[in-house]
Amino acid sequence: MDNRPYTVVFQHDLGIGDLIFRLPYIEAVAKQSRNNRVVLIARPTCRALDILRSVEYIEEIIIYDRWRKEDNKGEHRGFSGFLKLLKIVKAKRFERIVIFSDRIRYGLLAFMAGIPIRIGYGGFGWNWPQRFFLNRKPYIKKYDGPCITNYEWATELSIKHGFTDRRLVPRLKIPIELIEKHKDITNGLPDKNIVVAVGASVKHKDWGVENFTQLAIRLLETGYGVIFIGGRSEEGILKNINEKIPDIIRIHLKTLMPESVMDSAAIIKHCDVCLGNDTGIVYVAAATESKTLVLIGNRPIPCHDPDIRYITAESISAITVDRVYNDLVEIIK
Structure with missing residues (x-):
């Protein structure tokens, strides 16, 4: 007993x-x-x-x-x-x-x-x-x-209270059926792929449609695949970004609204790195041990996972496309 x-x-x-x-x-x-x-x-x-x-x-x-x-x-x-x-x-x-x-x-x-x-x-x-x-x-x-x-x-x-004797890092397993469900998500894309999570709960956490679009264009032009993900509230943002990408490079772009948070995590697991605003899905991705880069701006950093990389600046709008691109390339290498 x-x-x-x-x-x-x-x-x-x-x-x-x-x-x-x-x-x-x-x-x-x-x-x-x-x-x-x-x-x-x-x-x-x-x-x-x-x-x-x-x-x-x-x-x-x-x-x-x-x-x-x-x-x-x-x-x-x-x-x-x-x-x-x-x-x-x-x-x-x-x-x-x-x-x-x-x-x-x-x-x-x-x-x-x-x-x-x-x-x-x-x-x-x-x-x-x-x-x-x-x-x-x-x-x-x-x-x-x-x-x-x-x-x-x-x-x-x-x-x-004696539940642990040290700081613990969050870890989370993705259901195997979701990994299998999304196994073909990168079909037709290049060898190296970046997932971009565009969601943001408040304005001052949002890097903005224009920045994400310019980053995607640069990544696509240099041979990377890009998958944008968001929820229903980001449907308009995803559509806007998709329309701004030139036709000649759009073949290696996907914009998705996954059914659930864990569907998103499974999609990210099949790619090389997840980039996002300071939003929930990037922390889920990190907990599943996917490489993660977070645009944090001038806000306190979550110190729960040493493997997460953050980009800080005087404000979220002060983060440049060049800086994000260079950090992504470094992580992928």
Whole structure:
């Protein structure tokens, strides 16, 4: 009989990248939980159902639907929504919760659900009352360094509570059926191919259609294949780029809207390098051990994976096509 605690992990943040940053620590918690697995509570926007579909250490994913971009609503929004989520969590009879967040409401949720072991950040600033609802110390300190906070906070919590003794790098396996599904994606393209992810959640992360187009033209003219990928929200961008590429070199260009995040990861795996804005798919690609180059501009760098290369500048618009081209060529060589 496995006497280790039946554990739920709360992943608060919205983004795909946020999920990837915490992935190795979710796995570390699972290794000390019943049957080496955990239940994960996650926002729909981090695409956990897609990304973690084949991950053995995830027993179940509970979608925390507090806010939807399209209508500013959600099943778990407001007090009535909180009670709906509480009912779900309480019925599971979890024995431990690990909260990767400093929000007060998640501590309250764990307390009201009667979960015996409650671990979390302990709250920063006005969120410090979170610790009233937790019962396992130590808490962590607010990070004030050069890297983005999400990975650093998850690292500190996991080390302080003995889930690991070191910083961990996210790693993710692509389902074999998706690798097989996209095995012919580079047919008709040159030997060396670059995938470009054009998505960006906010304007100041976006390198821009003109820059991506000029980069693609230069790559195509020098004998590389280029595959642009994006979601439905990038359909217009993909069409715009495709129309700007001269006919004579367009034969080695593809613009795709893959069915899922992991379909995109499988396509990238069949190519030589992934270039993108600071967006979720580039971090998924890196986690699957694809070579990755990220256009970061003047923002804190995620310090979770030493194999990722970043291009920084005074702003995202200050990054030149020449610089990106040269870095890509160096990576491919």
